[in-house]
Structures are given as C-alpha cells and as structure tokens.
Amino acid sequence: MCYLRSCIVKAGGTGRATQMGKTGEETGADGSMVSIADYYAGKNVLITGATGFMGKVLVEKLLRSCPEVQTLYLLVRPKAGQSMHERVSDMMKCKLFDRVREDNPDFHQKIVPISSELTQPALAISPEDVERLTSCVNIIFHCAATIRFDEPLKHALQLNVMATQQLLNLAQQMHHLQAFIHISTAYANCNRRHIDEIIYPPPVEPKKLIDSLEWMEDSIVRDITPRLIGDRPNTYTYTKALAECVVQRESSKLSIGIIRPSIVGASWQEPFPGWIDNFNGPSGVFIAAGKGILRTMRANNDAVADLIPVDVVINLTLAAGWYTAVHRPKAALVYNCTTGGINPFHWGEIEHHVMSSFKRNPLEQAFRRPNANITSNYLMNQYWILVSHKFPALIYDLYLRLSGQKPQMMRIFNRLHKAIGLLEYFSSQDWEWNSENMNMLMSHLSPEDRKTFNFDVRQLNWPEYIENYCIGTKKYVLNEDMSDIPAAKQHLRKLRNIRYTFNTLLLVFIWRVFIARSQMARNIWYFVVSLCFKFLSYFRASSTLTN
Numbered sequence: 001m002c003y004l005r006s007c008i009v010k011a012g013g014t015g016r017a018t019q020m021g022k023t024g025e026e027t028g029a030d031g032s033m034v035s036i037a038d039y040y041a042g043k044n045v046l047i048t049g050a051t052g053f054m055g056k057v058l059v060e061k062l063l064r065s066c067p068e069v070q071t072l073y074l075l076v077r078p079k080a081g082q083s084m085h086e087r088v089s090d091m092m093k094c095k096l097f098d099r100v101r102e103d104n105p106d107f108h109q110k111i112v113p114i115s116s117e118l119t120q121p122a123l124a125i126s127p128e129d130v131e132r133l134t135s136c137v138n139i140i141f142h143c144a145a146t147i148r149f150d151e152p153l154k155h156a157l158q159l160n161v162m163a164t165q166q167l168l169n170l171a172q173q174m175h176h177l178q179a180f181i182h183i184s185t186a187y188a189n190c191n192r193r194h195i196d197e198i199i200y201p202p203p204v205e206p207k208k209l210i211d212s213l214e215w216m217e218d219s220i221v222r223d224i225t226p227r228l229i230g231d232r233p234n235t236y237t238y239t240k241a242l243a244e245c246v247v248q249r250e251s252s253k254l255s256i257g258i259i260r261p262s263i264v265g266a267s268w269q270e271p272f273p274g275w276i277d278n279f280n281g282p283s284g285v286f287i288a289a290g291k292g293i294l295r296t297m298r299a300n301n302d303a304v305a306d307l308i309p310v311d312v313v314i315n316l317t318l319a320a321g322w323y324t325a326v327h328r329p330k331a332a333l334v335y336n337c338t339t340g341g342i343n344p345f346h347w348g349e350i351e352h353h354v355m356s357s358f359k360r361n362p363l364e365q366a367f368r369r370p371n372a373n374i375t376s377n378y379l380m381n382q383y384w385i386l387v388s389h390k391f392p393a394l395i396y397d398l399y400l401r402l403s404g405q406k407p408q409m410m411r412i413f414n415r416l417h418k419a420i421g422l423l424e425y426f427s428s429q430d431w432e433w434n435s436e437n438m439n440m441l442m443s444h445l446s447p448e449d450r451k452t453f454n455f456d457v458r459q460l461n462w463p464e465y466i467e468n469y470c471i472g473t474k475k476y477v478l479n480e481d482m483s484d485i486p487a488a489k490q491h492l493r494k495l496r497n498i499r500y501t502f503n504t505l506l507l508v509f510i511w512r513v514f515i516a517r518s519q520m521a522r523n524i525w526y527f528v529v530s531l532c533f534k535f536l537s538y539f540r541a542s543s544t545l546t547n
C-alpha cells in the first residue's frame, strides 16, 4: 500500500489547483440559467463504476436525456476473461439501453472506455489516457466502490478511500473540470440517529489508518477490524465515511457534490418501471421470499424502509452535477437522497406488498408458496428459522439424497442466513435524514427539468412501486417470461395441495402415535369428538326448531 500513502500525502500537499471553466458560459443568451440538458451539451464526462448497477443507469440517462453530451469516458477494468471493450459493448446491448438505441442507434460512438484498475497505482491509467482525460474532461461522476458488507478492511480501504483520493489527484490535473460528484451512502454515518447534510469528523484520520495497516498482515487486520469500525456495522459504511472526509479536503480546489442515497432499489419510472439487475440489498430478499425460500427475517415492522428508486438517485446526481458546475458552491454540498422524511413507508408494509405482489405474479419453480414474515423478536425468528427454513431444507435434502441427487438446500439456506444476517442492522432500526439540499436543488430547476430529471419522491406511490419492483426482479434479474405466469400459478396450487396433504398426514401420524401410547391422549381425543358431536346435535336441533 506504499503508493497509496504517497498519493494521500501528495494530495494533502501542494496539489495544482484546478483551472475551472468559466461560469459565464453556463448562462443563456438572455442571462437565464441553462437547462440541465443544455449544460451537458458538448461536455466530456468521466464516470467510474459505469458497469455497476447505478453507473449503468447514469450512462443511460445521460445519453437519453442529454443527447448533445460530447463524450462519456468510462473507467473500466477487464474482468472474468472479458476485455474492457467487450464488457462495455455487452453492457450497451442490455435491455436498459433499448430506449436510447431507439432514439439514437449510434449512441455507442459517444462512449470511450478507458482501461483502469482503481486499486492500482495512478489507477493504472496509461499516460496517453491521462493526457487525454486531463485535457478535456469537464465533469466527473465517481460511482465505483465495493459495496460488499463483508469486504476485508484493507481492500475496502483501497477501493473506497484510496482510489477516491487518486481520482481527486487526477481531477486536480484536469484543465477544464467544472464539477466532481462523489457517490457516498446515507449510511456512512449510520452510527448516528439523525444525519444532517454535513460531513462528520472521520472515525479516524485516513492517512494514519493507512500507515498503520500497511505493515500488518491480513490476519491481524481481520482481528482488529471490529475494534476499528467501532459502532458501524461493516467495513463498507466505515470506509465510505472516510472517503467523504478525503473528498471534503479537496473542496477548496474543486467544486464538489456528494450524493448520499439510502437503499437503492429498482427504477420507479425510467427507462422503464422496475428495472433492476442484481441481488444486492432488498432485491435478493424479495427474490428469496418470492421463491418461497425465505420465510422469516428479523426486521422492525414499524421502522421506515428507506428505499430510493435508482432513477431518482441518478436524476438527483445529474442535477447536482449541473448545480455544482453552474453555481460553484464554496464548500462541498452534501445531498441526503432518501425517502423516509418525505414519503415514509415501513418494512411491515413492504412485507405485505411484496407477498401479495408475488402471489399475483409468481416466480417460476418456487420452492414453497411465498409466505415470509418479518419479526423483531430474536427468539421468534430463531424458532421460525428452525421450523420453516432448516426443517424443510433437511427434508428436501433427504429427498434429493434418496433420489440420487446432490443435496443443496441446506447450503442455500446457510448462504441466505449469512446475507440476511448482514442486512438486519438496516431493517431493524430507524434513521432521520435531513434533506434540505435536495429540496433546495429542486427549487432551482426549471419546470421542464423537474419533469425530465424528476427526483420528487412525494409523488411515489409505494404499492405500485413495490409491484413493479417485484415484477422487475422476475423479468430482469431472473430473466423469467411474464407469459409463464399461469404455469407458475399452477405450480403454486400444486405446492398448496402438497402442503395440505403433508400437514394432514403429519397430524394423523402424530395423533395416532399419541393415541396408541397414552391413555390421557385417548381421553382428550374422545372428549373433543364428543364435544363436536354434541355441538353438531345442538346445532341441528336448534335449526329444526327455528324452521
């Protein structure tokens, strides 16, 4: 990590102040403020994390709603045997880009992939590419990060903090840079209950931490990680807090905006409702519940579920880029991008709507009928895990073994328990975010921009959104066909009949075992039967009298 230390020292020292573009060019001929699309016209934009969930939506929206944008430079690394060119061309073929493709079949000409591995010295960008970027980029959107909750601290630090610092160093060499937009998370300060749109003092001085971890073996770092992250739940939120601090330190040299989204979910409206392409956050939970695998999870029914649609986050991000470049705020502006304080919805309501939505639009080949319940009671949750997760998994694995197949259900449940265990922290408590900057930004938009770059979540209809979200997981994550819904419903009916038959047989079996062995059980049985008989006779007699 030697190079990492050197880059943070360099940044703290005498980094060359960026030559910012002139603000005058951002007003119209009549002196009025340019619209967002007009601002991005002719601009060169640099994006990190463009192959990720939010990065893709950002690229799509820029191309669709700001068609005059000059070039999008995407920092991409080769991965899984694919070159960066193959990855970007695959990305552009995906359904998300259908609307852009319709409007402009040649949109790919605006995209220039730049090879970069963010954890490497100088971001592993070639000198020619550095030359190209520093001479023309006008605005940077930094989305790349590791969002894994179980990331080893050293790696999370390298990517979330040090890569951010290196990108800031590069930004300072750019001659025409007008804005640097950093994507953080609303949970960077989740150790606080009330979170304002300010950058809080870091839990530790980033440079000191890097210096100390540099010589330590990974096993030692792993051992001391819980002590270091303190009252934060994971290395992700911890390193995102440090990154904010690193970004803030450059705010005297660069115009900076920091976006803090809460739990980013499927799109609300654009490019089509319900678009989602991953299992992160709630999406994996919804799918597991829809498949009938997840039956119980620890969450607080009454806690606010601070989901925010991805298109809202991206619209706000683009608007913040415009505002930062045009108004050049003196300090970095932080935008808490959340729904809880504006249009709250609760985990209990989410559970209800997810379940009813998957009953109307079932997923294919469900393991059981969807019926997940959330509870804040630890013991209750453990009980249901035993009865509704482990017991069925054992039976199913036994069936697989007996039919000569490899058992797999217990393994799936173990992974699921690990995933939901990491998410529970966020679904079991409430936070309060101040979102004044989001309102301020909205008040600066023209009526036209407010429509095109809509981030007004007061208009969000939650039941409709959740329905589209669940359908989105079916269509875009699992690639299931909507025309198969009748067959999926038939499958659910079959599962219901199996359950009824199984429950009846189990009851009869248990009762037979008891009746055969215990006089008391027999007495209870006769008592219940005679009570039913008496009740029926009474009912018949009274109905004869009334007739």
Ligand SMILES: CCCCCCCCCCCCCCCC(=O)SCCNC(=O)CCNC(=O)[C@H](O)C(C)(C)COP(=O)(O)OP(=O)(O)OC[C@H]1O[C@@H](n2cnc3c(N)ncnc32)[C@H](O)[C@@H]1OP(=O)(O)O
Residues within 6 Å of the ligand: 147, 148, 149, 150, 185, 187, 262, 263, 264, 279, 280, 281, 282, 283, 284, 285, 286, 288, 289, 297, 299, 347, 350, 351, 354, 355, 372, 374, 415, 416, 418, 419, 420, 422, 423, 424, 426, 427
């Ligand atoms: C009806 C009920 C309503 C109540 C509903 C409450 C929802 C309550 C959500 C709170 C949400 C907070 C979100 C904070 C807001 C940010 O800050 S956003 C950043 C969010 N970051 C994440 O969500 C990342 C979390 N994921 C991870 O850290 C890692 O994937 C895990 C969970 C540790 C698993 O790691 P791993 O074992 O190495 O495996 P990985 O290859 O990543 O995935 C393994 C399998 O688990 C699946 N999986 C991954 N994530 C999940 C998941 N979330 N769920 C299920 N499966 C998952 C993968 O698809 C994969 O399946 P296969 O493709 O192998 O079949």
Ligand SMILES: NC(=O)C1=CN([C@@H]2O[C@H](COP(=O)(O)OP(=O)(O)OC[C@H]3O[C@@H](n4cnc5c(N)ncnc54)[C@H](OP(=O)(O)O)[C@@H]3O)[C@@H](O)[C@H]2O)C=CC1
Residues within 6 Å of the ligand: 048, 049, 050, 051, 052, 053, 054, 055, 075, 076, 077, 079, 116, 117, 118, 119, 142, 143, 144, 145, 146, 147, 159, 183, 184, 185, 186, 240, 260, 261, 262, 263, 264, 265, 280, 281
């Ligand atoms: N998703 C959410 O719910 C939330 C996300 N955020 C923030 O939003 C941002 C984007 O998140 P999201 O899109 O969901 O995350 P993804 O995991 O989907 O995307 C991460 C992106 O970062 C890139 N990346 C990771 N490591 C490297 C590396 N070493 N070199 C180059 N590129 C790398 C990935 O590229 P590759 O494809 O090569 O792996 C990918 O493009 C993050 O900053 C995150 O903290 C904030 C709040 C909530």
